[in-house]
Amino acid sequence: MIDLGKYAGTVLAAYGVSAVLLIGLIWQSVAANARARKALEKQEKNG
Amino acid sequence: MLALLKRDLVLATRAGGGFGLGVAFFLILCALVPFGVGPQTEALRPIAPGILWVGALLACLLSLDRIFALDHEDGSLDLLATAPLPLEGGVAVKALAHWLTTSLPLIVAAPVFGLLLHLPGKAVPWLIISLLVGTPALSVLGAFGAAITVGLRRGGLLLSLLVLPLYIPTLIFGTEIVRRGMEGGDPITPMLFLAGISAAVVALVPFAAAAALRVNLR
Amino acid sequence: MSIWKYANPVKFMRSSGAILPWVVAGAGLCTIGGVLWGFLTPQDYKQGSTVKIVFLHVPAAMMAINIWVMMLVASLIWLVRRHHVSALAAKAAAPVGAIMTLIALATGAIWGQPMWGSWWEWDPRLTSFLILFLFYVGYIALWSAIDDADSAADLTGVLCLVGSVFALLSRYAVLFWNQGLHQGASLSVAPGERMSAVYRYPLYLSMLGFLLLFVALVLIRTRTEIRRRRLIALQAKEARA
Numbered sequence: 001m002i003d004l005g006k007y008a009g010t011v012l013a014a015y016g017v018s019a020v021l022l023i024g025l026i027w028q029s030v031a032a033n034a035r036a037r038k039a040l041e042k043q044e045k046n047g
Numbered sequence: 048m049l050a051l052l053k054r055d056l057v058l059a060t061r062a063g064g065g066f067g068l069g070v071a072f073f074l075i076l077c078a079l080v081p082f083g084v085g086p087q088t089e090a091l092r093p094i095a096p097g098i099l100w101v102g103a104l105l106a107c108l109l110s111l112d113r114i115f116a117l118d119h120e121d122g123s124l125d126l127l128a129t130a131p132l133p134l135e136g137g138v139a140v141k142a143l144a145h146w147l148t149t150s151l152p153l154i155v156a157a158p159v160f161g162l163l164l165h166l167p168g169k170a171v172p173w174l175i176i177s178l179l180v181g182t183p184a185l186s187v188l189g190a191f192g193a194a195i196t197v198g199l200r201r202g203g204l205l206l207s208l209l210v211l212p213l214y215i216p217t218l219i220f221g222t223e224i225v226r227r228g229m230e231g232g233d234p235i236t237p238m239l240f241l242a243g244i245s246a247a248v249v250a251l252v253p254f255a256a257a258a259a260l261r262v263n264l265r
Numbered sequence: 266m267s268i269w270k271y272a273n274p275v276k277f278m279r280s281s282g283a284i285l286p287w288v289v290a291g292a293g294l295c296t297i298g299g300v301l302w303g304f305l306t307p308q309d310y311k312q313g314s315t316v317k318i319v320f321l322h323v324p325a326a327m328m329a330i331n332i333w334v335m336m337l338v339a340s341l342i343w344l345v346r347r348h349h350v351s352a353l354a355a356k357a358a359a360p361v362g363a364i365m366t367l368i369a370l371a372t373g374a375i376w377g378q379p380m381w382g383s384w385w386e387w388d389p390r391l392t393s394f395l396i397l398f399l400f401y402v403g404y405i406a407l408w409s410a411i412d413d414a415d416s417a418a419d420l421t422g423v424l425c426l427v428g429s430v431f432a433l434l435s436r437y438a439v440l441f442w443n444q445g446l447h448q449g450a451s452l453s454v455a456p457g458e459r460m461s462a463v464y465r466y467p468l469y470l471s472m473l474g475f476l477l478l479f480v481a482l483v484l485i486r487t488r489t490e491i492r493r494r495r496l497i498a499l500q501a502k503e504a505r506a
Contacts, residue, residue, distance in 0.1 A: 005308060007315045010379050014318040014372040015304070018325070021371070022478075025364045029485045036492035043499045191427065195407065195420050205403075205410050209424065212399040213431045216438040223442065240441070244434065255427050262419040 048132060048140055055144035058117075069106040069149045070156050076102040077160040088165045095164035096174070096225035102160070103153045103178060104185060104214055110149045111189040112206055114141050115197045115260070124197075128264050134257040142183075142190040142253070150182035166229070173228030180241050181221040184248040188213045191256040198263045216244055274491050277350045281484045288484060292477035299324075299471025306463055318376045320468055324475035326369035329397060332362030332479060336404075337429045340422035350487065352418035353494070355425065356408050357486030361479055363401035370394055389439045396435045400428045414494065 080098050084090050118124040127137045157178055158171045166174065192210035196202035220241035227234040303320030339355035342348055373391060374384045385391065407424055411417035 005314045007313045007379055010375055011314050011317050014321060014375045015300075017371045017375065018321045018368045021364050021368050025361065025482065029482050029489070033485050033489040033492070036489045036496065040492045040496045040499075043496055043503075046503075195424060196410075198416075199410050201410060205406055208399075208406055209403045212396060212403060212435075213427070215396055216431065216434045219435075219438040219442045237441070240438070252427065255423050259420055259423050262416050262423075265416065 048136060051127070051132070051137065051140050052144055055141060056147060067152075069109055070152045072109055073102050073106040073153055073156060074160060076105065077163050080164065092165045092167065092229075095161060095166040096170065096222045096229060098164055099157055099161060099166070099174060100177075100181075100218055100222045100225070103150075103157060103182065104211075104218060106153055107149055107182065107185045107189060108207055108210065110145065111193050111210065112196070112203050114145050114190050114193040116193070116202070119197050119263075124260070125264060128260065134260060135253045138190055138194065138253045138256045138260065139187070139249075142187045142256075145190065146183055146186040150178070150186055154178045154182065166225075169231075170225055170229035173234050174225045177221045177224040177234075177238070177241065180238065180245055181217050184217050184245040185214060187248050187252045187256075188217075191252050191259065194256040194259040194263070197260065217241065220244065273348055273350055274494075278488060278491060281488060285481065285484050285488075288477055288481045292474060292481045294474075295470055296474030296478050299467055299469075299474045302467035303464075303471055306467060309464075312380065315376055315379060316464065318372050319464065320471045322369060322372040322376060323468060324472040325365045325372065326394070327472060328475050328479055329362060329366040329369050329394065331476075332358050332365060333397065333400070333429065333432065336362065337425055340425040343418055344422045344426075349418075349494075350491070352422065353490040354483060354487045355421070356418075357483050357490055358479075359401055359405045359408065361482045361486070363398065363405060365475075365479075366394055366398045366401060370398065389436075389442070392439045392442075393432075393436045396439070397432055400432050404428065 077098060080094075081091060084094070115124060118127065128134055130137070154175060157174055158166075161171060161174060189210055192206045192213070195209060196206045199205060220237045223237040224234045224241065226232075227237065300320050304317055306317060308314045309316035336355045336358050339351045339358070343352035343355065370391070373394075377386060377391075378384050404421060404424060407421050408417055411420060
């Protein structure tokens with residue numbers, strides 16, 4: 001592990017917040033897409 | 048056009064609501080602030096220009112949804128859209144009516160409420176001038192926001208969310224004029240900026256508002 | 266419900282489906298690579314290890330602005346040419362832009378705390394980003410408030426146009442209002458003002474990564490929107506039959 005000095009908390013917090021936000025956004029996008037695709041496939045099979 | 052203006056003014060005064068309500072709200076806001084920050088002159092005076100401008104802005108916001116909502120409900124907005132008068136002109140007239148019924152009373156009341164906040168006397172002319180120059184932009188931008196949200200059920204809250212960010216430049220230059228007037232700085236520079244913004248908004252935004260109205264009336 | 270009759274969305278689905286895996290791979294590679302590389306750079310003599318935040322802060326801030334510009338262009342294309350995919354792309358981009366703005370603000374606040382001694386300063390750049398965030402929120406709220414898809418696209422398009430002018434205006438008004446603490450542009454072309462190469466190359470890589478990430482997310486989200494529209498169209502057809 002590399003030495004972050006006295007600002008370790010700051011740096012890790014910044015990376016952590018960004019990671020949470022980005023992963024949340026990616027997860028939401030992918031999940032919504034999968035949901036839309038499944039719903040569409042179901043509709044196309046029925047109709 | 049004059050007939051439309053007259054009709055809007057009569058409706059606004061007769062309905063009783065919007066006319067006094069804005070000023071009353073403004074008064075309450077100015078009365079609440081000292082409870083929040085304390086009654087000391089030295090605490091109130093520096094923030095007085097900001098409070099007065101933010102108060103005027105919020106009071107202006109209150110009656111915005113009335114610009115088009117009532118006319119939309121009873122169908123007179125459709126008549127306005129099909130009238131020989133260009134819709135852009137109609138929007139401008141309705142914004143003017145809003146300004147006359149809401150902003151003008153606020154401008155008259157602002158110096159009095161300034162006393163409550165210990166606004167120094169030499170800042171009062173600048174307060175009146177800055178409001179006179181700035182509020183037309185507020186009314187026209189408000190008409191734009193009202194035009195966008197006219198058909199919506201939950202329009203009111205969304206309207207504030209859309210319109211308030213658009214008010215930021217006007218607010219910045221408006222308070223800056225009063226603050227500089229109060230501290231003996233140079234209020235002319237922000238005044239020119241504010242006048243420029245106001246003129247551009249009054250000239251151009253009615254087109255955007257009319258475009259939004261046409262979409263909503265489709 | 267004529268949207269699906271146009272060849273455009275179909276073609277878009279096909280071509281975006283073909284390039285999506287490549288974009289996703291590139292985005293993952295460049296973002297993770299750039300940020301990790303940045304994380305491993307040596308400490309700055311003045312700012313210590315906090316300089317590593319730049320590899321998140323600057324790309325996010327860059328994308329926050331560029332996404333709004335992309336939304337403006339897409340809205341204009343929709344208003345002038347009526348390509349549905351364009352309107353949907355603008356809609357798809359807005360949440361990504363809002364999150365990017367939020368990342369720029371959050372990392373900035375976390376960085377500012379030890380450097381300036383406060384989480385928040387009413388500095389022109391910070392304030393402008395806050396205003397930009399408000400515009401994103403208003404734009405997204407307007408999209409979700411209107412039921413009719415074409416009206417929503419029109420109205421948000423007009424809002425985006427007016428909002429762009431006012432976002433720019435606010436930028437200069439804020440500059441007039443308060444001169445700030447924030448440093449100037451991080452990437453300057455003038456020699457002597459450049460960041461040292463140790464920081465510059467990982468920064469370029471992570472900027473490229475964020476850009477690709479944005480493209481990938483917009484493609485995915487636009488595809489979602491198209492599928493939703495098609496679903497609604499099919500359901501309406503079924504209801505009529």
